Amino acid sequence: MDTITAGQWVYANRHEGICIGAPAKSGEWYRSFTVGFFDRLFDVDGWQTIATIAARHIGAPTDDVLYNLERARWAIELDIVRDWWGGARGPLVGFDYVSIEQLQDVQNQEDIRHAGRAAKKLHTKKRRSQFASVRSDLILALLDSGVPYVCAHPACDISVNLTIDHRKALSRGGSDDLDNLQFMCVGHNSQKRDGP
Incomplete structure (x- = not known):
């Protein structure tokens, strides 16, 4: 142009x-x-x-x-x-x-796209804060049920920065029930193959 x-x-x-x-x-x-x-x-x-x-x-x-x-x-x-x-x-x-007129149309499209991005960021922020509170509830529920806060991998004893892992992946029909959840360190959790 x-x-x-x-x-x-x-x-x-x-x-x-x-x-x-x-x-x-x-x-x-x-x-x-x-x-x-x-x-x-x-x-x-x-x-x-x-x-x-x-x-x-x-x-x-x-x-x-x-x-x-x-x-x-x-x-x-x-x-x-x-x-x-x-x-x-x-x-x-x-x-x-x-x-x-063409510039005004394109500017309007850019404004709409920008508003969409801002709305998506806000939605993601809300979703993450909701997930954090659900995750905290799951951690407390696991601890209350007697699950030790240690990586569930047999050869690992890491007890900091653990993730919540599904024994049977949700993609394979697993659930969020406490008997399907365990703590795992990031390294061992990422080594698992949870895909379908």
């Missing part, structure tokens, strides 16, 4: 430059404007005056040009646009021209 079409008469390029003018039919955007290219227009005090003069020169309504310039400014300042331009990745790779 090299150029954002910000509405009639206004285009922005990957170097934060703004073109004001009417596109010609040459196909090369940098040669297609009757007024020209302004490098970092929004960094200049009085850029509205420059835009007004350019609009008068091409016979375009000043208010329309200023409105479209604000839209171009919004697009240029989007982090997502900078990522697309700088990193050559994302949903707009391959576009030479993209409109503000």
